[in-house]
Amino acid sequence: MNRQGITQVLSRLSYIATLGMMTRIASSFEKTRKISGPRSLQPSQFGMVCPCDTPEGESCGLVKNFANLSQVTLDLDDTLVRHAAHNCGVEELDTITPSDFRNCFSVFLNGVLIGIHRYPYCLCRAMRALRRAGRLHPHVSIATQERQRSVQISSDGGRIVRLLIVVYNGTSALSHTHLERLANKHCTLNDFLAEGVVEYVDVNECNDCLIAVRLDDVQAHTTHL
Structure with missing residues:
Protein backbone atom coordinates (compact mmCIF):
# COMPACT_ATOMS: atom_id res chain seq x y z
CA MET A 1 0.00 0.00 0.00
CA ASN A 2 1.48 3.31 -1.14
CA ARG A 3 0.01 6.14 0.92
CA GLN A 4 1.35 9.57 1.71
CA GLY A 5 0.78 11.82 4.67
CA ILE A 6 0.67 9.09 7.34
CA THR A 7 3.24 10.96 9.40
CA GLN A 8 3.68 14.72 9.32
CA VAL A 9 5.96 17.27 10.94
CA LEU A 10 4.19 19.17 13.72
CA SER A 11 3.99 22.85 12.85
CA ARG A 12 5.23 25.24 15.54
CA LEU A 13 4.62 28.52 13.73
CA SER A 14 2.19 29.66 16.41
CA TYR A 15 0.13 28.27 19.27
CA ILE A 16 -3.06 28.32 17.16
CA ALA A 17 -1.29 26.55 14.28
CA THR A 18 -0.06 23.84 16.65
CA LEU A 19 -3.54 23.28 18.09
CA GLY A 20 -5.04 23.21 14.61
CA MET A 21 -2.62 20.57 13.40
CA MET A 22 -3.10 18.38 16.49
CA THR A 23 -6.89 18.42 16.03
CA ARG A 24 -6.94 17.92 12.27
CA ILE A 25 -9.34 15.53 10.54
CA ALA A 26 -8.15 14.38 7.11
CA SER A 27 -10.56 12.58 4.82
CA SER A 28 -9.37 9.82 2.49
CA PHE A 29 -11.71 11.04 -0.26
CA GLU A 30 -10.04 11.89 -3.57
CA LYS A 31 -9.24 15.59 -3.78
CA THR A 32 -9.73 15.76 -7.55
CA ARG A 33 -13.42 14.75 -7.44
CA LYS A 34 -15.73 17.77 -7.34
CA ILE A 35 -18.46 16.42 -5.05
CA SER A 36 -19.89 18.70 -2.37
CA GLY A 37 -21.18 16.00 0.00
CA PRO A 38 -17.90 14.91 1.64
CA ARG A 39 -16.74 18.54 1.79
CA SER A 40 -19.78 19.80 3.68
CA LEU A 41 -20.47 19.80 7.42
CA GLN A 42 -23.30 17.53 8.50
CA PRO A 43 -25.90 18.83 11.00
CA SER A 44 -24.76 16.24 13.56
CA GLN A 45 -21.27 17.79 13.49
CA PHE A 46 -22.48 21.15 14.83
CA GLY A 47 -20.34 22.10 17.81
CA MET A 48 -18.03 19.13 17.22
CA VAL A 49 -16.15 20.31 14.12
CA CYS A 50 -14.97 23.85 13.42
CA PRO A 51 -16.97 25.34 10.48
CA CYS A 52 -14.23 27.85 9.54
CA ASP A 53 -10.83 26.16 9.83
CA THR A 54 -10.33 24.42 6.50
CA PRO A 55 -7.69 24.99 3.79
CA GLU A 56 -8.35 26.58 0.43
CA GLY A 57 -8.07 24.83 -2.90
CA GLU A 58 -8.74 21.18 -3.68
CA SER A 59 -8.49 20.19 0.02
CA CYS A 60 -11.30 22.56 1.04
CA GLY A 61 -13.79 20.65 3.20
CA LEU A 62 -11.82 17.41 3.07
CA VAL A 63 -9.47 18.59 5.82
CA LYS A 64 -11.36 19.72 8.91
CA ASN A 65 -10.51 20.51 12.52
CA PHE A 66 -12.15 19.70 15.83
CA ALA A 67 -13.77 22.50 17.78
CA ASN A 68 -11.66 23.86 20.63
CA LEU A 69 -13.79 22.29 23.39
CA SER A 70 -14.44 18.92 21.73
CA GLN A 71 -12.66 15.67 22.55
CA VAL A 72 -12.52 12.08 21.31
CA THR A 73 -13.48 9.45 23.87
CA LEU A 74 -11.40 6.42 24.79
CA ASP A 75 -12.60 2.94 25.71
CA LEU A 76 -13.80 2.77 29.32
CA ASP A 77 -14.47 -0.17 31.60
CA ASP A 78 -18.24 -0.63 31.48
CA THR A 79 -18.47 -2.64 34.72
CA LEU A 80 -19.11 0.43 36.86
CA VAL A 81 -21.58 1.80 34.32
CA ARG A 82 -23.47 -1.50 34.28
CA HIS A 83 -23.69 -1.58 38.09
CA ALA A 84 -24.87 2.03 38.16
CA ALA A 85 -27.59 1.27 35.60
CA HIS A 86 -28.89 -1.70 37.60
CA ASN A 87 -28.82 0.36 40.80
CA CYS A 88 -30.96 2.96 39.02
CA GLY A 89 -33.71 0.42 38.38
CA VAL A 90 -32.71 -1.45 35.22
CA GLU A 91 -34.20 -4.95 35.40
CA GLU A 92 -31.81 -7.73 34.39
CA LEU A 93 -32.64 -10.03 31.49
CA ASP A 94 -32.90 -13.18 33.61
CA THR A 95 -35.71 -11.67 35.71
CA ILE A 96 -38.08 -10.58 32.92
CA THR A 97 -40.35 -12.21 30.35
CA PRO A 98 -40.94 -11.28 26.68
CA SER A 99 -44.27 -9.66 27.59
CA ASP A 100 -42.43 -7.16 29.80
CA PHE A 101 -40.89 -5.50 26.74
CA ARG A 102 -44.32 -4.26 25.70
CA ASN A 103 -44.57 -1.52 28.32
CA CYS A 104 -40.86 -0.89 28.94
CA PHE A 105 -37.87 0.65 27.22
CA SER A 106 -34.91 -1.54 26.33
CA VAL A 107 -31.60 -0.43 27.85
CA PHE A 108 -28.44 -0.89 25.77
CA LEU A 109 -24.86 -0.46 26.97
CA ASN A 110 -22.48 0.02 24.03
CA GLY A 111 -25.01 -1.71 21.77
CA VAL A 112 -25.53 -4.72 24.07
CA LEU A 113 -28.94 -5.27 25.67
CA ILE A 114 -28.54 -5.30 29.46
CA GLY A 115 -32.17 -5.01 30.61
CA ILE A 116 -35.35 -2.95 30.55
CA HIS A 117 -36.69 0.05 32.48
CA ARG A 118 -40.26 1.19 32.98
CA TYR A 119 -39.42 4.88 33.44
CA PRO A 120 -36.66 5.79 30.93
CA TYR A 121 -36.57 9.52 31.70
CA CYS A 122 -36.08 8.83 35.40
CA LEU A 123 -33.21 6.52 34.47
CA CYS A 124 -31.57 9.22 32.33
CA ARG A 125 -31.90 11.84 35.07
CA ALA A 126 -30.43 9.48 37.66
CA MET A 127 -27.50 8.46 35.44
CA ARG A 128 -26.73 12.07 34.51
CA ALA A 129 -26.84 13.05 38.18
CA LEU A 130 -24.25 10.36 38.91
CA ARG A 131 -22.08 11.64 36.08
CA ARG A 132 -22.28 15.24 37.28
CA ALA A 133 -21.46 14.12 40.81
CA GLY A 134 -18.29 12.40 39.58
CA ARG A 135 -19.51 8.85 40.18
CA LEU A 136 -19.34 8.07 36.46
CA HIS A 137 -16.72 9.07 33.91
CA PRO A 138 -17.48 12.41 32.19
CA HIS A 139 -17.47 10.75 28.76
CA VAL A 140 -20.32 8.34 29.59
CA SER A 141 -23.36 9.18 27.46
CA ILE A 142 -27.04 8.52 28.26
CA ALA A 143 -29.77 9.17 25.69
CA THR A 144 -33.40 8.17 25.19
CA GLN A 145 -34.71 7.18 21.75
CA GLU A 146 -38.49 7.40 21.57
CA ARG A 147 -38.98 5.73 18.19
CA GLN A 148 -36.89 2.70 19.07
CA ARG A 149 -38.23 2.68 22.65
CA SER A 150 -34.72 2.33 24.00
CA VAL A 151 -32.15 3.99 26.25
CA GLN A 152 -28.64 4.10 24.81
CA ILE A 153 -25.74 4.20 27.29
CA SER A 154 -22.31 4.60 25.70
CA SER A 155 -18.85 4.30 27.22
CA ASP A 156 -16.89 3.14 24.17
CA GLY A 157 -14.13 4.97 22.36
CA GLY A 158 -14.15 6.95 19.13
CA ARG A 159 -17.09 9.21 19.96
CA ILE A 160 -16.75 13.00 19.66
CA VAL A 161 -18.04 14.88 22.70
CA ARG A 162 -18.48 18.62 23.19
CA LEU A 163 -18.42 20.68 26.39
CA LEU A 164 -21.71 22.35 27.37
CA ILE A 165 -22.91 24.41 30.32
CA VAL A 166 -25.59 22.71 32.42
CA VAL A 167 -28.89 24.59 32.84
CA TYR A 168 -31.18 23.92 35.82
CA ASN A 169 -34.80 25.16 35.63
CA PHE A 192 -16.13 22.98 36.78
CA LEU A 193 -16.49 19.47 35.37
CA ALA A 194 -16.13 17.96 38.85
CA GLU A 195 -18.68 20.42 40.27
CA GLY A 196 -21.26 19.55 37.61
CA VAL A 197 -21.27 23.06 36.13
CA VAL A 198 -20.26 21.80 32.67
CA GLU A 199 -20.39 18.34 31.11
CA TYR A 200 -19.42 16.51 27.94
CA VAL A 201 -22.23 15.48 25.59
CA ASP A 202 -21.96 13.35 22.45
CA VAL A 203 -24.16 13.39 19.35
CA ASN A 204 -26.70 10.87 20.67
CA GLU A 205 -27.22 12.81 23.87
CA CYS A 206 -27.42 16.11 21.97
CA ASN A 207 -30.52 14.76 20.22
CA ASP A 208 -32.05 14.21 23.67
CA CYS A 209 -31.28 17.74 24.94
CA LEU A 210 -32.57 21.28 24.37
CA ILE A 211 -29.45 23.38 23.80
CA ALA A 212 -29.52 27.18 23.75
CA VAL A 213 -26.95 28.99 21.62
CA ARG A 214 -27.06 32.23 23.64
CA LEU A 215 -27.97 33.05 27.21
CA ASP A 216 -31.00 35.03 26.02
CA ASP A 217 -32.37 31.88 24.34
CA VAL A 218 -32.61 29.93 27.62
CA GLN A 219 -36.17 28.76 28.33
CA ALA A 220 -37.82 26.78 31.09
CA HIS A 221 -37.12 23.43 29.38
CA THR A 222 -33.57 24.25 28.25
CA THR A 223 -31.05 21.67 29.45
CA HIS A 224 -27.72 23.04 28.20
CA LEU A 225 -26.12 26.23 27.00
Whole structure:
Protein backbone atom coordinates (compact mmCIF):
# COMPACT_ATOMS: atom_id res chain seq x y z
CA MET A 1 0.00 0.00 0.00
CA ASN A 2 1.48 3.31 -1.14
CA ARG A 3 0.01 6.14 0.92
CA GLN A 4 1.35 9.57 1.71
CA GLY A 5 0.78 11.82 4.67
CA ILE A 6 0.67 9.09 7.34
CA THR A 7 3.24 10.96 9.40
CA GLN A 8 3.68 14.72 9.32
CA VAL A 9 5.96 17.27 10.94
CA LEU A 10 4.19 19.17 13.72
CA SER A 11 3.99 22.85 12.85
CA ARG A 12 5.23 25.24 15.54
CA LEU A 13 4.62 28.52 13.73
CA SER A 14 2.19 29.66 16.41
CA TYR A 15 0.13 28.27 19.27
CA ILE A 16 -3.06 28.32 17.16
CA ALA A 17 -1.29 26.55 14.28
CA THR A 18 -0.06 23.84 16.65
CA LEU A 19 -3.54 23.28 18.09
CA GLY A 20 -5.04 23.21 14.61
CA MET A 21 -2.62 20.57 13.40
CA MET A 22 -3.10 18.38 16.49
CA THR A 23 -6.89 18.42 16.03
CA ARG A 24 -6.94 17.92 12.27
CA ILE A 25 -9.34 15.53 10.54
CA ALA A 26 -8.15 14.38 7.11
CA SER A 27 -10.56 12.58 4.82
CA SER A 28 -9.37 9.82 2.49
CA PHE A 29 -11.71 11.04 -0.26
CA GLU A 30 -10.04 11.89 -3.57
CA LYS A 31 -9.24 15.59 -3.78
CA THR A 32 -9.73 15.76 -7.55
CA ARG A 33 -13.42 14.75 -7.44
CA LYS A 34 -15.73 17.77 -7.34
CA ILE A 35 -18.46 16.42 -5.05
CA SER A 36 -19.89 18.70 -2.37
CA GLY A 37 -21.18 16.00 0.00
CA PRO A 38 -17.90 14.91 1.64
CA ARG A 39 -16.74 18.54 1.79
CA SER A 40 -19.78 19.80 3.68
CA LEU A 41 -20.47 19.80 7.42
CA GLN A 42 -23.30 17.53 8.50
CA PRO A 43 -25.90 18.83 11.00
CA SER A 44 -24.76 16.24 13.56
CA GLN A 45 -21.27 17.79 13.49
CA PHE A 46 -22.48 21.15 14.83
CA GLY A 47 -20.34 22.10 17.81
CA MET A 48 -18.03 19.13 17.22
CA VAL A 49 -16.15 20.31 14.12
CA CYS A 50 -14.97 23.85 13.42
CA PRO A 51 -16.97 25.34 10.48
CA CYS A 52 -14.23 27.85 9.54
CA ASP A 53 -10.83 26.16 9.83
CA THR A 54 -10.33 24.42 6.50
CA PRO A 55 -7.69 24.99 3.79
CA GLU A 56 -8.35 26.58 0.43
CA GLY A 57 -8.07 24.83 -2.90
CA GLU A 58 -8.74 21.18 -3.68
CA SER A 59 -8.49 20.19 0.02
CA CYS A 60 -11.30 22.56 1.04
CA GLY A 61 -13.79 20.65 3.20
CA LEU A 62 -11.82 17.41 3.07
CA VAL A 63 -9.47 18.59 5.82
CA LYS A 64 -11.36 19.72 8.91
CA ASN A 65 -10.51 20.51 12.52
CA PHE A 66 -12.15 19.70 15.83
CA ALA A 67 -13.77 22.50 17.78
CA ASN A 68 -11.66 23.86 20.63
CA LEU A 69 -13.79 22.29 23.39
CA SER A 70 -14.44 18.92 21.73
CA GLN A 71 -12.66 15.67 22.55
CA VAL A 72 -12.52 12.08 21.31
CA THR A 73 -13.48 9.45 23.87
CA LEU A 74 -11.40 6.42 24.79
CA ASP A 75 -12.60 2.94 25.71
CA LEU A 76 -13.80 2.77 29.32
CA ASP A 77 -14.47 -0.17 31.60
CA ASP A 78 -18.24 -0.63 31.48
CA THR A 79 -18.47 -2.64 34.72
CA LEU A 80 -19.11 0.43 36.86
CA VAL A 81 -21.58 1.80 34.32
CA ARG A 82 -23.47 -1.50 34.28
CA HIS A 83 -23.69 -1.58 38.09
CA ALA A 84 -24.87 2.03 38.16
CA ALA A 85 -27.59 1.27 35.60
CA HIS A 86 -28.89 -1.70 37.60
CA ASN A 87 -28.82 0.36 40.80
CA CYS A 88 -30.96 2.96 39.02
CA GLY A 89 -33.71 0.42 38.38
CA VAL A 90 -32.71 -1.45 35.22
CA GLU A 91 -34.20 -4.95 35.40
CA GLU A 92 -31.81 -7.73 34.39
CA LEU A 93 -32.64 -10.03 31.49
CA ASP A 94 -32.90 -13.18 33.61
CA THR A 95 -35.71 -11.67 35.71
CA ILE A 96 -38.08 -10.58 32.92
CA THR A 97 -40.35 -12.21 30.35
CA PRO A 98 -40.94 -11.28 26.68
CA SER A 99 -44.27 -9.66 27.59
CA ASP A 100 -42.43 -7.16 29.80
CA PHE A 101 -40.89 -5.50 26.74
CA ARG A 102 -44.32 -4.26 25.70
CA ASN A 103 -44.57 -1.52 28.32
CA CYS A 104 -40.86 -0.89 28.94
CA PHE A 105 -37.87 0.65 27.22
CA SER A 106 -34.91 -1.54 26.33
CA VAL A 107 -31.60 -0.43 27.85
CA PHE A 108 -28.44 -0.89 25.77
CA LEU A 109 -24.86 -0.46 26.97
CA ASN A 110 -22.48 0.02 24.03
CA GLY A 111 -25.01 -1.71 21.77
CA VAL A 112 -25.53 -4.72 24.07
CA LEU A 113 -28.94 -5.27 25.67
CA ILE A 114 -28.54 -5.30 29.46
CA GLY A 115 -32.17 -5.01 30.61
CA ILE A 116 -35.35 -2.95 30.55
CA HIS A 117 -36.69 0.05 32.48
CA ARG A 118 -40.26 1.19 32.98
CA TYR A 119 -39.42 4.88 33.44
CA PRO A 120 -36.66 5.79 30.93
CA TYR A 121 -36.57 9.52 31.70
CA CYS A 122 -36.08 8.83 35.40
CA LEU A 123 -33.21 6.52 34.47
CA CYS A 124 -31.57 9.22 32.33
CA ARG A 125 -31.90 11.84 35.07
CA ALA A 126 -30.43 9.48 37.66
CA MET A 127 -27.50 8.46 35.44
CA ARG A 128 -26.73 12.07 34.51
CA ALA A 129 -26.84 13.05 38.18
CA LEU A 130 -24.25 10.36 38.91
CA ARG A 131 -22.08 11.64 36.08
CA ARG A 132 -22.28 15.24 37.28
CA ALA A 133 -21.46 14.12 40.81
CA GLY A 134 -18.29 12.40 39.58
CA ARG A 135 -19.51 8.85 40.18
CA LEU A 136 -19.34 8.07 36.46
CA HIS A 137 -16.72 9.07 33.91
CA PRO A 138 -17.48 12.41 32.19
CA HIS A 139 -17.47 10.75 28.76
CA VAL A 140 -20.32 8.34 29.59
CA SER A 141 -23.36 9.18 27.46
CA ILE A 142 -27.04 8.52 28.26
CA ALA A 143 -29.77 9.17 25.69
CA THR A 144 -33.40 8.17 25.19
CA GLN A 145 -34.71 7.18 21.75
CA GLU A 146 -38.49 7.40 21.57
CA ARG A 147 -38.98 5.73 18.19
CA GLN A 148 -36.89 2.70 19.07
CA ARG A 149 -38.23 2.68 22.65
CA SER A 150 -34.72 2.33 24.00
CA VAL A 151 -32.15 3.99 26.25
CA GLN A 152 -28.64 4.10 24.81
CA ILE A 153 -25.74 4.20 27.29
CA SER A 154 -22.31 4.60 25.70
CA SER A 155 -18.85 4.30 27.22
CA ASP A 156 -16.89 3.14 24.17
CA GLY A 157 -14.13 4.97 22.36
CA GLY A 158 -14.15 6.95 19.13
CA ARG A 159 -17.09 9.21 19.96
CA ILE A 160 -16.75 13.00 19.66
CA VAL A 161 -18.04 14.88 22.70
CA ARG A 162 -18.48 18.62 23.19
CA LEU A 163 -18.42 20.68 26.39
CA LEU A 164 -21.71 22.35 27.37
CA ILE A 165 -22.91 24.41 30.32
CA VAL A 166 -25.59 22.71 32.42
CA VAL A 167 -28.89 24.59 32.84
CA TYR A 168 -31.18 23.92 35.82
CA ASN A 169 -34.80 25.16 35.63
CA GLY A 170 -33.96 27.92 33.17
CA THR A 171 -30.88 29.11 35.10
CA SER A 172 -27.31 28.56 33.98
CA ALA A 173 -25.13 26.65 36.43
CA LEU A 174 -22.18 28.82 35.35
CA SER A 175 -22.34 32.10 37.28
CA HIS A 176 -20.19 35.23 37.35
CA THR A 177 -18.42 33.83 40.40
CA HIS A 178 -17.20 30.89 38.35
CA LEU A 179 -15.97 33.22 35.61
CA GLU A 180 -14.08 35.35 38.12
CA ARG A 181 -12.43 32.28 39.61
CA LEU A 182 -11.45 31.15 36.13
CA ALA A 183 -10.11 34.60 35.17
CA ASN A 184 -8.04 34.76 38.37
CA LYS A 185 -6.71 31.25 37.67
CA HIS A 186 -8.14 29.92 40.92
CA CYS A 187 -9.71 26.99 39.07
CA THR A 188 -9.80 25.25 35.70
CA LEU A 189 -12.43 23.69 33.47
CA ASN A 190 -11.72 20.35 35.14
CA ASP A 191 -12.89 21.87 38.44
CA PHE A 192 -16.13 22.98 36.78
CA LEU A 193 -16.49 19.47 35.37
CA ALA A 194 -16.13 17.96 38.85
CA GLU A 195 -18.68 20.42 40.27
CA GLY A 196 -21.26 19.55 37.61
CA VAL A 197 -21.27 23.06 36.13
CA VAL A 198 -20.26 21.80 32.67
CA GLU A 199 -20.39 18.34 31.11
CA TYR A 200 -19.42 16.51 27.94
CA VAL A 201 -22.23 15.48 25.59
CA ASP A 202 -21.96 13.35 22.45
CA VAL A 203 -24.16 13.39 19.35
CA ASN A 204 -26.70 10.87 20.67
CA GLU A 205 -27.22 12.81 23.87
CA CYS A 206 -27.42 16.11 21.97
CA ASN A 207 -30.52 14.76 20.22
CA ASP A 208 -32.05 14.21 23.67
CA CYS A 209 -31.28 17.74 24.94
CA LEU A 210 -32.57 21.28 24.37
CA ILE A 211 -29.45 23.38 23.80
CA ALA A 212 -29.52 27.18 23.75
CA VAL A 213 -26.95 28.99 21.62
CA ARG A 214 -27.06 32.23 23.64
CA LEU A 215 -27.97 33.05 27.21
CA ASP A 216 -31.00 35.03 26.02
CA ASP A 217 -32.37 31.88 24.34
CA VAL A 218 -32.61 29.93 27.62
CA GLN A 219 -36.17 28.76 28.33
CA ALA A 220 -37.82 26.78 31.09
CA HIS A 221 -37.12 23.43 29.38
CA THR A 222 -33.57 24.25 28.25
CA THR A 223 -31.05 21.67 29.45
CA HIS A 224 -27.72 23.04 28.20
CA LEU A 225 -26.12 26.23 27.00
